[in-house]
Amino acid sequence: MSVIHSLIETMRGRQSIRTYDTKSLSDSDQNKINAYLKESQNFIGPFGGTGRIHFVPVNHNVTDKGIKLGTYGFIKNPKAYLVGTAVNEKYALVEYAYIFHRATLFLTQLGIGTCWMGGTFNRNSFEEEIQLAGEEFIPCVTPLGYPKDKQRVFDKALRFVVKADNKKRWDQLFYDSTFKKALTKEKAEQLEIPIEMVRLGPSASNKQPWRLVLSEDRKVCHFYIQHTPNYSSSLGYDMQLLDMGIAMCQFELACKELQIAGSWEIDDPQLQSGNEHTEYIVSWKRGK
CATH class of the missing domain: 3.40.109.10 (NADH Oxidase)
Incomplete structure (x- = not known):
């Protein structure tokens, strides 16, 4: 899939994806993700602070059997996760989310689906995969994968539950x-x-x-x-x-x-x- 160069177009069209295709992320896309994560400028926030984001493939600790997403259903067939870490301070969390969201938009431009998960998920399983520093914790993660062509009925039902399409005026x-x-x-x-x-x-x-x-x-x-x-x-x-x-x-x-x-x-x-x-x-x- 070709990259959409307009970020405004990307922001207008992005949706949270909870059902993914069973095929793995391509080597080409994984290389692009790894290259993005190696660029230090991608982790500088609006206040000059830095954040950390890790690419975590699905394995025995981070299962592909379905991750419970609070009361909103399940994440199905994720192939990997982006996992970010931050300290529990007001502006550190704001800055962290800025950095993390910028990464999700980059992934969206590659045709890779994402879905912010900040509530109910097993933080311990992710902590086993990355090295936390000092007072860091994991505020949120996002699953990664290619959107499933026939996901629409399932995801539309979930979007109705969370009122995802009901934006305030x-x-x-x-x-x-x-x-x-x-x-x-x-x-x-x-x-x-x-x-x-x-x-x-x-x-x-x-x-x-x-x-x-x-x-x-x-x-x-x-x-x-x-x-x-x-x-x-x-x-x-x-x-x-x-x-x-x-x-x-x-x-x-x-x-x-x-x-x-x-x-x-x-x-x-x-x-x-x-x-x-x-x-x-x-x-x-x-x-x-």
């Missing part, structure tokens, strides 16, 4: 200058497509916890997280922070493709959200 997610005024596509100007890519991004249980506020001069976009109370408390880390890294990745990659220059800064504008569960994360500023 702009007026529920994005704001103009303050949290009191909804942002429209027309008023977003050049940032319409990058902001739309945030809306289309994957998130845990499709909660879409990101909230964006675009400044009046259209030069700064503030990223907030609206926490779902007690959503992942049993896991020992805030899984929704991963969603923010995904949102940042989708936004920035779209900006780069559209040649809109900008950079990330942590500079809280102290906007009043009116929601006690809403927390400032980062701002994207045009220029530089």
Whole structure:
């Protein structure tokens, strides 16, 4: 399969794949994956930190018999996994997810299916395959494989269960200058497509916890997280922070493709959200 060069097109079309073909990943694709994982620049996040991602083939520890995915069904016929490691700190998790999502988009361009798994999976089996360093843990993994041609009925049923195709509207997610005024596509100007890519991004249980506020001069976009109370408390880390890294990745990659220059800064504008569960994360500023 030829590579789709437009990342915006890739982000628009990507879906979580839970049912894979029985054929193994080709040597050519495995070589491309290994080459990607050897490039240090692929593991530099938006705050200058680095992450680690491992390629783990299916074996006796990491079974191909079906990995339970929480209450959403099973992963069928995975041929390998990408496994990432991070420390359990707010910005480390955000940055980790940014790096990990960038890798999943690369795989999508190769025609390889992925599915974020951050909840119920056997972390011990993966820990036996990689070397954890210091305070690292495994926030999430993704199975890898070629999408099965006849997967559609099975995966559509699962997508219905997790409401994967039920994305929130702009007026529920994005704001103009303050949290009191909804942002429209027309008023977003050049940032319409990058902001739309945030809306289309994957998130845990499709909660879409990101909230964006675009400044009046259209030069700064503030990223907030609206926490779902007690959503992942049993896991020992805030899984929704991963969603923010995904949102940042989708936004920035779209900006780069559209040649809109900008950079990330942590500079809280102290906007009043009116929601006690809403927390400032980062701002994207045009220029530089």
